[in-house]
Amino acid sequence: MSATFLTGIARTTEPRVMLRRFLALDAVVTGGNGLAYAVASGPIGRLLGVDERLLLGLGVFLIVFGLAVGALAARREPPASAVKVIVDMNVVWAVLSVASLVIWLDPSTAGAVWIPMQAAVVAGFAALQWAALRAGART
Numbered sequence: 699m700s701a702t703f704l705t706g707i708a709r710t711t712e713p714r715v716m717l718r719r720f721l722a723l724d725a726v727v728t729g730g731n732g733l734a735y736a737v738a739s740g741p742i743g744r745l746l747g748v749d750e751r752l753l754l755g756l757g758v759f760l761i762v763f764g765l766a767v768g769a770l771a772a773r774r775e776p777p778a779s780a781v782k783v784i785v786d787m788n789v790v791w792a793v794l795s796v797a798s799l800v801i802w803l804d805p806s807t808a809g810a811v812w813i814p815m816q817a818a819v820v821a822g823f824a825a826l827q828w829a830a831l832r833a834g835a836r837t
Contacts, residue, residue, distance in 0.1 A: 713834035717781065718771050720830055724788070724823040725768035731816070732760025746813070747806030763787070781831050788824035792817040 735742060735757030743750040767784055770776045795817035799805065805813060 713830050713836075714775060717776060717827060717830035717834060718773075720823065720826040721767055721771035721776060721781070721784065724784070724827070725764045725771055727764075727819065727823075728760050728767060729764025732757045732762075732764055736761060745806065746809035748803060748809055778831060778835070781827060785824045785828045785831070788820045788827070792821040792824065795820070 735753045737757075739750045739754040739757060742748075743753045746753075770780055770784065795813050799810065799813055803809070803813070
């Protein structure tokens with residue numbers, strides 16, 4: 699990813715600020731998604747063709763993960779090791795989401811669209827966070 703691209707998205711040339719913004723965006727999207735899954739696991743589960751209990755568990759996990767990412771984003775200088783863990787977890791989530799379509803799940807049409815779409819968003823967060831982390835290491 700080019701520095702120009704990252705600068706355009708983050709609206710700053712400061713890698714540390716970019717990283718914090720990408721982490722904050724991840725925290726908001728992940729936490730919001732988790733809250734929706736936890737609060738409305740029944741209706742969302744029926745829409746996506748995913749077990750309600752699975753969705754509830756994923757929702758709780760995503761809320762906790764979103765809070766952890768948000769706490770990291772709130773730090774003036776997020777530790778590189780912690781950011782790498784977030785990036786790795788995002789990559790694992792994206793891969794498992796796609797694998798679940800082939801191995802475990804039998805989703806509805808909406809689920810077959812939603813699951814890879816959210817996996818792509820999470821993979822995008824991982825790529826942006828990794829690129830911002832690397833840009834900060836070069837400065």
